[in-house]
Amino acid sequence: xxxxxxxxxxxxxNDGMVQLSFTLPVENGPKARKAAEIYVSKLxxxxxxxxxxxxxxxxxxxxxxxxxxVPTLDYSEVKPAExxxxxxxxxxxxxxxxxxxxxxxxxxxATIGSDAHTVGIDAIMNMKGYNQDYGxxxxxxxxxxxxxxxxxxxxxxxxxxxxxxDAILVSQTITQRDVYIRNLTELVExxxxxxxxxxxxxxxGGPRVTNDLAKKLGYDAGFGPGTVPSSVASxxxxxxxxxx
Amino acid sequence: xxxxxxxQEQIDRVKDLARTVADDVQRFFSRHSSISVERTVLRLYxxxxxxxxxIPLPNRLVDLWREDNDISSGISRSFARAVxxxxxxxxxxxxxxxxxxxxxxxxxxxxxxxIKEKEGELVKRAVAALDATxxxxxxxxxxxxxxxxxxxxLIVATGNVYEDxxxxxxxxxxxxxxxAQIRSTAQSLLDYVPYGPTTEGFGGTFATxxxxxxxxxxLDEASEDQGRYIRLVNYSSGLCxxxxxxxxxxxxxxxxLNDSMYGILFRDINMKRxxxxxxxxxxxxxxxxxxxxxGEDNYLTTADAIDQxxxxxxxxxxxxxxxxxxxxxxxxxxLGHAFEINPQIENAFLYxxxxxxxxxQLFPEVPLKxxxxxxxxxxxxxxxxxQDTLFNLASVLTGQGIHLxxxxxxxxxxxxxxxxxxxxxxxxxxxxxxxxLGDEIEFKRNGFIAGRARQVLDETESFLKSIHExxxxxxxxxxxxxxxxxxxxxxxxxxxxxxxGPAYSNPIMERLEEDGVLHE
Ligand code: B12
Numbered sequence: 001x002x003x004x005x006x007x008x009x010x011x012x013x014n015d016g017m018v019q020l021s022f023t024l025p026v027e028n029g030p031k032a033r034k035a036a037e038i039y040v041s042k043l044x045x046x047x048x049x050x051x052x053x054x055x056x057x058x059x060x061x062x063x064x065x066x067x068x069x070v071p072t073l074d075y076s077e078v079k080p081a082e083x084x085x086x087x088x089x090x091x092x093x094x095x096x097x098x099x100x101x102x103x104x105x106x107x108x109x110a111t112i113g114s115d116a117h118t119v120g121i122d123a124i125m126n127m128k129g130y131n132q133d134y135g136x137x138x139x140x141x142x143x144x145x146x147x148x149x150x151x152x153x154x155x156x157x158x159x160x161x162x163x164x165x166d167a168i169l170v171s172q173t174i175t176q177r178d179v180y181i182r183n184l185t186e187l188v189e190x191x192x193x194x195x196x197x198x199x200x201x202x203x204x205g206g207p208r209v210t211n212d213l214a215k216k217l218g219y220d221a222g223f224g225p226g227t228v229p230s231s232v233a234s235x236x237x238x239x240x241x242x243x244x
Numbered sequence: 245x246x247x248x249x250x251x252q253e254q255i256d257r258v259k260d261l262a263r264t265v266a267d268d269v270q271r272f273f274s275r276h277s278s279i280s281v282e283r284t285v286l287r288l289y290x291x292x293x294x295x296x297x298x299i300p301l302p303n304r305l306v307d308l309w310r311e312d313n314d315i316s317s318g319i320s321r322s323f324a325r326a327v328x329x330x331x332x333x334x335x336x337x338x339x340x341x342x343x344x345x346x347x348x349x350x351x352x353x354x355x356x357x358x359i360k361e362k363e364g365e366l367v368k369r370a371v372a373a374l375d376a377t378x379x380x381x382x383x384x385x386x387x388x389x390x391x392x393x394x395x396x397x398l399i400v401a402t403g404n405v406y407e408d409x410x411x412x413x414x415x416x417x418x419x420x421x422x423x424a425q426i427r428s429t430a431q432s433l434l435d436y437v438p439y440g441p442t443t444e445g446f447g448g449t450f451a452t453x454x455x456x457x458x459x460x461x462x463l464d465e466a467s468e469d470q471g472r473y474i475r476l477v478n479y480s481s482g483l484c485x486x487x488x489x490x491x492x493x494x495x496x497x498x499x500x501l502n503d504s505m506y507g508i509l510f511r512d513i514n515m516k517r518x519x520x521x522x523x524x525x526x527x528x529x530x531x532x533x534x535x536x537x538x539g540e541d542n543y544l545t546t547a548d549a550i551d552q553x554x555x556x557x558x559x560x561x562x563x564x565x566x567x568x569x570x571x572x573x574x575x576x577x578x579l580g581h582a583f584e585i586n587p588q589i590e591n592a593f594l595y596x597x598x599x600x601x602x603x604x605q606l607f608p609e610v611p612l613k614x615x616x617x618x619x620x621x622x623x624x625x626x627x628x629x630x631q632d633t634l635f636n637l638a639s640v641l642t643g644q645g646i647h648l649x650x651x652x653x654x655x656x657x658x659x660x661x662x663x664x665x666x667x668x669x670x671x672x673x674x675x676x677x678x679x680x681l682g683d684e685i686e687f688k689r690n691g692f693i694a695g696r697a698r699q700v701l702d703e704t705e706s707f708l709k710s711i712h713e714x715x716x717x718x719x720x721x722x723x724x725x726x727x728x729x730x731x732x733x734x735x736x737x738x739x740x741x742x743x744x745g746p747a748y749s750n751p752i753m754e755r756l757e758e759d760g761v762l763h764e
Contacts, residue, residue: 023662056665057414114430114446116510119546119619150430150512174429176447176658177403207655225623 004076008069016069018045023062028055036063044070081210083221088234090134096237097141101244105236106143107136108160109169110151113183117173118149120206124169124229133228142233153187160200167201167236175208181217188218201239203232245643246685248601248697254705255606258561261708266565269716273520277750279740280435280517281524282306282319284486287494288370288528288752289323290334292453294439301338302487303436308341309348316745320752322348324363329353334366367751374531377496381533382764384464388473391421393611394639394647396671397477401426401658403445405455409462414661416466416474419668422499422646424477425459426658427451432482432511433736437491447658451478451488456495475499480525481507481539483737485518489525493532499578499646500529505559506539508720509728514735515717526570527756536572537646538563541582541615543726549584549619553599554703555725556581557606561708562716564607571761574609578646582615583635591692593634598696600642601687611645621654628652632667636674641682647671 010017020040026032033053040048045067052064088096097105109125111118122135125146129135136144145163147156160168170187172180184204191197197218204214205223214222221235283302293301309319323334329346330337340346398420400411405425412423428445431438441458442450449455456478463474475498480488485502492500504522507513529536540556540563547555560579567577581603585592603612616635622628632650639647649667651659659667687693711719723729 021662023660054665056662057417060414060661062662062665114433116430150433174447176429179429179446 028061110147111149111171121171172206262561291338317747378533395421397422404443422475427479453491485521486525489528499535502536503539514738517737530571537578540580544584557704577610578613598693602697613646614644616650625652
């Protein structure tokens with residue numbers, strides 16, 4: 001196998017060992033355990049060991065299974081789902097804004113829809129920042145307006161227009177029934193109908209947001225778990241300078 | 245049980261301070277009522293259902309009545325008069341009003357005495373309903389005794405009441421003592437209680453009276469099967485606190501999340517509105533023997549669990565005092581707190597023990613509600629499971645009351661059936677092997693844990709002193725809880741608040757207050 005071809009690793013390179021756990025809607029017993037094995041074989045695994053089966057409710061059995069994965073993947077062809085940015089430091093970003101943009105950079109942020117989670121957007125925008133990385137409000141040349149949570153798309157756009165913002169930052173945490181996709185889509189659609197889409201750099205973020213997803217929905221970028229504010233600021237200033 | 249050396253005089257002082265803070269707020273809200281309190285009166289009088297457009301009748305009635313009546317007198321008397329006019333039962337009367345067949349303002353053929361008498365009848369019926377639920381619950385508990393504390397509290401949150409029912413049964417089978425049906429996102433901001441069984445919710449299921457009944461029936465069956473009484477929890481905090489308490493009482497719910505502070509801070513609900521609603525809802529809970537759960541644990545999701553630990557303690561003390569004003573007894577006070585310290589901190593577990601034991605000793609008789617780690621939960625579900633295991637140990641060691649099960653997938657999604665099962669496995673394992681640990685150990689007099697508990701108590705005392713000076717509402721508006729600031733005149737629902745006039749009557753409230761704490 002070529003060096004860039006990979007498989008999951010247990011204790012030997014390319015052994016393909018994978019650990020699975022799942023529940024089947026059947027009563028535990030020899031037949032259930034066989035069913036688990038067959039099911040995993042249908043997923044194209046080999047050497048299947050159903051190591052644990054336990055009745056967790058009437059007609060439901062929980063399994064732990066070890067098995068070998070068959071397919072290999074060419075690692076050299078994989079592209080990350082994260083935004084590729086050259087991370088700059090707080091002072092580098094400030095310097096760039098001051099010297100190249102020559103005016104403050106304005107961003108408006110909010111959690112839209114009925115989602116009340118603010119910790120993510122606060123981590124990016126508030127002074128304190130996240131993980132020892134200062135938030136956007138701390139940047140002397142960034143005007144950051146954090147509208148908080150449960151903000152309607154209309155109110156967010158209105159604020160962005162009022163402040164003549166360069167960018168809109170949106171946070172979404174609740175994913176159930178794809179409510180985040182719906183909310184994020186609603187904002188893009190609204191911007192489009194009002195012919196405003198190109199006026200702002202549009203960024204989405206949240207624990208289940210990826211750059212791929214955000215782009216598919218019509219955003220300029222998406223940021224997921226562990227994002228630090230300086231990454232967002234780096235992306236913003238580079239993109240704004242490009243647009244000029 | 246191992247005890248921390250705490251200063252009893254200081255405990256008395258903080259309790260006194262909290263009482264004055266609570267009484268101060270009480271003075272404000274005893275002069276005010278809200279449209280949702282008025283809707284609650286109608287519900288307890290027997291008005292239910294929706295009109296052709298799906299609007300709940302209590303809302304329709306209050307809106308119609310507001311149009312051309314002096315809101316400051318309350319709806320009770322007007323409604324009693326309408327019942328006399330129709331000569332029918334309250335529900336039929338409500339329907340007739342909605343269809344325009346009778347109005348609140350038609351010619352009055354009845355004497356004040358006759359109206360008062362009718363009101364008295366309606367109140368009797370309302371209070372009888374609250375007494376009946378209390379008795380039914382006591383009977384069930386007698387038949388199927390409650391298990392030892394900490395009680396194992398598991399959530400279901402599928403959005404679909406029928407799916408919730410399946411999940412609840414499986415959780416009970418796996419060992420749950422309490423089932424909480426998580427409420428749909430943003431229901432707390434609806435100024436009405438949705439109607440009927442529901443199958444579409446986000447992050448939870450709508451709290452409706454019909455859903456309460458479906459769940460309670462399922463758990464009654466499960467209690468029979470398992471031979472232990474399974475309690476049902478739902479959420480009342482929000483714009484309809486008192487109405488949901490009424491619906492919950494009518495359907496024999498056991499526990500309600502019931503905390504104005506949560507609504508103010510985390511849902512931006514106007515503080516005046518929600519303090520008013522909270523008082524009436526707690527009176528109902530007291531009469532119907534519903535345990536309230538308070539939301540202090542949430543503060544630690546936005547504020548630091550070490551630096552701001554005193555805000556949790558202060559809020560518990562204030563909540564206790566407010567609850568007492570609403571006639572709630574110790575057995576009904578599920579004061580909240582949490583295991584939310586950053587696990588990177590050295591000796592985080594010792595801090596947790598200090599906080600949990602402090603709560604235990606400040607409120608020795610209440611079923612404390614103990615929340616598992618959530619904020620620092622990892623998406624590494626194996627690490628997350630280890631965190632929960634230590635939480636379980638802290639809980640059994642310090643003798644907590646209502647133990648919210650930590651779930652290994654907390655940082656990812658609402659629990660799957662298997663997640664709940666794994667959580668219960670860890671709880672049962674730890675509770676069993678460490679059951680007597682708390683009785684076996686002692687805290688070092690001048691050790692880390694005792695020192696930390698004293699520090700939190702000191703900080704609590706000075707915080708309560710400052711709240712005492714400014715008043716609770718001002719303290720909230722200054723962002724002193726959870727690091728979130730909410731202005732007195734801001735937030736949702738203020739337009740539903742009104743001052744009581746000289747003719748105001750809410751005879752249910754009066755009756756509950758008059759009867760006081762019932763000793764059975
Ligand atoms: C704290 C918390 C709360 C607090 C929120 C307080 C507040 N003011 O934010 C409270 C207690 C109020 C709460 C309530 C609820 N919650 Co909650 N909550 C959490 C919890 C414990 C932590 C979330 C958090 O703060 N993470 C820390 C931040 C820093 O991480 P983050 O958001 O991912 O942000 C980072 C990145 O994603 C990114 N990012 C985020 N936003 C943005 C935006 C931009 C522009 C950029 C560039 C980057 C970016 O950068 C950040 C820093 O790196 C999680 C569980 C968990 N451990 O994850 C559940 C969780 C998110 N909650 C959940 C639910 C369901 C709810 C409720 C709906 C429950 C209910 N039915 O009532 C309610 C919400 C009601 C509502 N209307 O929204 C679920 C969501 C399930 C799902 N996948 O849909 C979770 C996962 C818990 C669970 N397992 O059930 N919650």
